Amino acid sequence: MIGRVSGAPVILTPSWFLAAAVLTILFVPTVNSFAPGLGVGTYLVSFVFVLLLFVSVFLHEVAHAVVAKSRGHQVTELAVTLWGGHTAYSGTSRRPLDGILVSVVGPLTNLALAAVCWLAFQAQPTMTIPALLLYAAAFSNAFVGVFNLLPGLPLDGGQILESAVWAATGSRTTGTIVAGWVGRLVAVGVVAWALGWPLLSGYDVSMFTVVWAALIGAFLWSGAGAAIRNGRTREAVAGLSVAALAYPAVAVPVASTVSDAVAAAQRAGAAHVVLVEADGHPVAYADPAAVSAVPPAQAPLTPVGAVAVGLPPTAWVDVHLRGQAMLDAVAAVTRDAQVLVVTDGGRVVGLLDVSHVVAALKGARAR
Template sequence: MNTRVPTRRSSGWVIGRVAGAPVVLAPSWLLAVVVMTVLSASSVRVITGLEGASTYVVALAFVLLLFASVFLHELAHGLVARARGQQPQEFVLTLWGGHTAFGGAAPTPATTALVAVAGPTVNLALAGLFWGALAAGLVPDGTVAAALVGSGAVANGFVGLFNLLPGLPLDGGRLLEAAVWRVTGSRYAGTVAAGWAGRGFAVLLFAGAVVAPRVLDVSFGLADAVWGALIAGFLWIGASGALTSARAQRNVDGVSVASVGRPAVVVGHESSLAHAMAVAAAAHAPEVVVLSPDGRPAAYVDREAAASVPAHAAGTTPVGVVSVALPVGAEVDGTLVGEPLLRELSRTTRLSPVVAALVDGRVVAVVRATDVVAAIRA
């Protein structure tokens, strides 16, 4: 029950489309339905007095009702995001509930907060409707329908309140992220604060479910301990993933030709190697780009090949002999930064792993794909 930016389409069965995005049932969703139906059967038996197969039918109905609530939670995320100009890419129901994926991160703290709060608000509204139906006597007491409505009220109330805990990957974590982002002006600072808060809640939940009962000698069911540990693990993994993504995004935002490019000088195609090296040394530039007769960046000097040429022969060796050709189009706008620059590099490095960076038509640097990858992963 969180939002994320997808790296690829989730695997599973597409059962429809809403708001222009596919609704996907992940394979793990089936496992969740089976496990939750089996675990819920004993509670259904106690509440309704049913026996046999009918117990599992009612348990399955409760599980499907719960996932319907989860879907409405995710749909609320998507619809609010779409209203704010952020198109949802997919709604996915999984083992852990669900998530809504978008094509990019929210552009402002306000959008982040509004999208995040929409999901829990729907769950709390559903809980209120269910409780209201019971309180108004719209559902007869002691019936299977009353049991389902009551369970729906409790489940939606829990899901809504739990998701408001201020730690990633929960929706409350997005609210905390938005608040810190708004105050500091840094999305990264907001994500880090919310990520560490999520890790803190994960530790507290694990301690409460597994450690505290043993220390305090409190009776606590094995199933409860297992579920508590699993949810704690989910929170820890989600929070850690958010922190990793935040660091990667910070690196992406900081990518520029100045940070990933190697300063370059240019020489004509008829220049000698000695002249090219002298020009580079005078400018303290590690790269040399060779221009074609029409002024286009046509090649770059291979430093290893250049070093293999004896000093006495450098003056008579054409620079093209020790150069690697640059295909037409293997160049980027040197004024771009962040994601726009990476998009251009993604396009041009398909032509060549080394490209020229130009500012106002003048070559200023050589950018190597390996340097860009290293900068993002740093």
């Protein structure tokens, strides 16, 4: 971590150092052709260009973070990586407009930097090394800004397309899948352009171009495919609900006997019993296996609390929750209990086994 922006840590990943070394070496021939007598200084100038590029990527992510926070989201991380960077923030499914605004501001920041660097370059009276760096910074920022606006996930332009389709159709999943498939087309198009343009222009295709085109294409294809899978998973998760996954249960006073509890469950048509205090607050649930092990002759004499499992005060969930809201509510209390009381307006209506939720979630993701 190298600092904080909008309350979130800024992380410089180890892969960035690899990218910095590669980019420094790649820019060396450009510096040599302009100033052949620099010697070791050639690498220093080349590295300064990489640092300027790092600043551009950093400001791109800062723009994402600032707008995300201004829209009411919690920014959790800014990272600079091998492939540029990313900004993570919560509440991405809140509003389509948020996705558009947060996504577009990053590329616009790069285009603004490109304009500033170009104007500064134009103001240079001669072509010096600072002028060369300004020219390179203008070109690289313009490229990053335009490239990120391509309308396919995982690029910023894909996020904009996803949000636009979401706003038009009312379905975020539709937006994600459309933007993911367009992202795959963009991946193929980038590779085709990188390899085809030199041939159409009468030049040979270098191995360097082939390798970089393959890497970029693979990165875009992989990100688009992951987006499509995530969209389908989100749709499947949206179909999960507490009401569908919970077991029906009936509440009985904590002072009840086993026979009282069994009779109450039979009348309610429920297989599970929750023990509640006088104010209706659930404190435990009866273990079905332990209840069935009590001899019939002893059931009227055995307190149901003797065969019950205690519950922490937070071990409850609302019956109306579904989708991601349900998963968030369950995740918030799973460290305290593996079985949750299901309530409807404060009234006990069921029990929810966390393992049942996990199995349903795995099934949704598998589909």
